[in-house]
Amino acid sequence: MHFTLGISSISENTCERKLYIYIISRLMKRFLQEEAPNIYMRIGKIIHTLLPITFKKLFPYIEYYYYRLKKSLEESIGLAFKFVLDYWIFLLKTQINFNILEKSEYAEVMDNINVQLPILIEHAKSLIDVNNDNLINSVIDDEFNVSYEILPGVLLTGKIDLVCFSQEINEFLFIELKTGRPSPTKHNRQLRLYKELFDEKQEKDINLELWNTKPGSPQSGFQKIKKLRKYKDSELNKLKIKIRKAIKCKNVEDLPPTIYFPGSERICFFCDYCDHSKVIFN
Numbered sequence: 186m187h188f189t190l191g192i193s194s195i196s197e198n199t200c201e202r203k204l205y206i207y208i209i210s211r212l213m214k215r216f217l218q219e220e221a222p223n224i225y226m227r228i229g230k231i232i233h234t235l236l237p238i239t240f241k242k243l244f245p246y247i248e249y250y251y252y253r254l255k256k257s258l259e260e261s262i263g264l265a266f267k268f269v270l271d272y273w274i275f276l277l278k279t280q281i282n283f284n285i286l287e288k289s290e291y292a293e294v295m296d297n298i299n300v301q302l303p304i305l306i307e308h309a310k311s312l313i314d315v316n317n318d319n320l321i322n323s324v325i326d327d328e329f330n331v332s333y334e335i336l337p338g339v340l341l342t343g344k345i346d347l348v349c350f351s352q353e354i355n356e357f358l359f360i361e362l363k364t365g366r367p368s369p370t371k372h373n374r375q376l377r378l379y380k381e382l383f384d385e386k387q388e389k390d391i392n393l394e395l396w397n398t399k400p401g402s403p404q405s406g407f408q409k410i411k412k413l414r415k416y417k418d419s420e421l422n423k424l425k426i427k428i429r430k431a432i433k434c435k436n437v438e439d440l441p442p443t444i445y446f447p448g449s450e451r452i453c454f455f456c457d458y459c460d461h462s463k464v465i466f467n
């Protein structure tokens with residue numbers, strides 16, 4: 186038995202049946218079709234590149250604007266982001282010329298980015314310590330690849346959006362950046378899994394933050410930065426139990442039941458895993 190499970194996919198919390206079907210599809214090497222790229226994926230991709238590229242490659246520009254041109258920290262970050270954004274604008278305009286992208290889609294992408302940019306700048310500020318005559322950048326890496334053998338032959342794989350280290354408090358910080366509608370339980374689980382994979386291997390504390398750049402009311406779950414608290418149960422242990430159960434399923438009848446609760450039809454509307462299950466077991 187050798188197969189991999191994507192941490193973001195197994196963190197889905199909406200339906201246990203969906204989780205089992207995903208695990209079995211990986212076990213049987215019958216991969217489910219990936220979602221076609223849409224406009225929101227484009228927005229997410231662009232926003233996900235702005236902060237890491239700027240902080241890893243263009244940090245001297247932030248220092249230049251801040252110290253030489255006496256701009257505020259927000260303005261300095263915003264001006265440095267603009268270099269990366271200009272590159273994306275060039276690419277998107279090229280896609281319009283090749284008829285890969287509609288002008289209206291371009292306008293929608295840019296409108297969304299312009300709304301989310303100030304929030305990203307506000308978040309990014311928290312990753313810089315202004316210390317005497319230095320700006321200290323706490324970003325160590327982005328898209329940090331994680332791979333962990335949760336059961337013999339079963340690998341968990343994922344990418345941590347941002348890994349930071351604060352010299353001031355001598356602690357790591359893992360950040361998951363989201364640009365769409367919040368799905369807190371799923372994203373919390375994803376971050377907790379990353380932390381548990383590293384906890385055994387090193388002594389420093391790891392803090393977890395879920396960032397969202399899409400504006401929205403807190404009542405609808407939109408929180409700009411959510412710091413995750415300590416928790417008791419191990420997500421890894423719970424996942425191990427579920428994987429063991431899933432790989433014992435030999436036909437559709439062994440799967441957990443379909444979900445039936447008010448509002449579940451909305452979740453099933455965006456999911457075709459029940460249809461795939463028949464193909465997987467054939």
Ligand code: SF4
Pocket residue numbers: 199200201202203206442443444452453456457458459
């Ligand atoms: S279609 Fe509904 S019941 Fe079936 S796996 Fe998806 S979410 Fe679960």
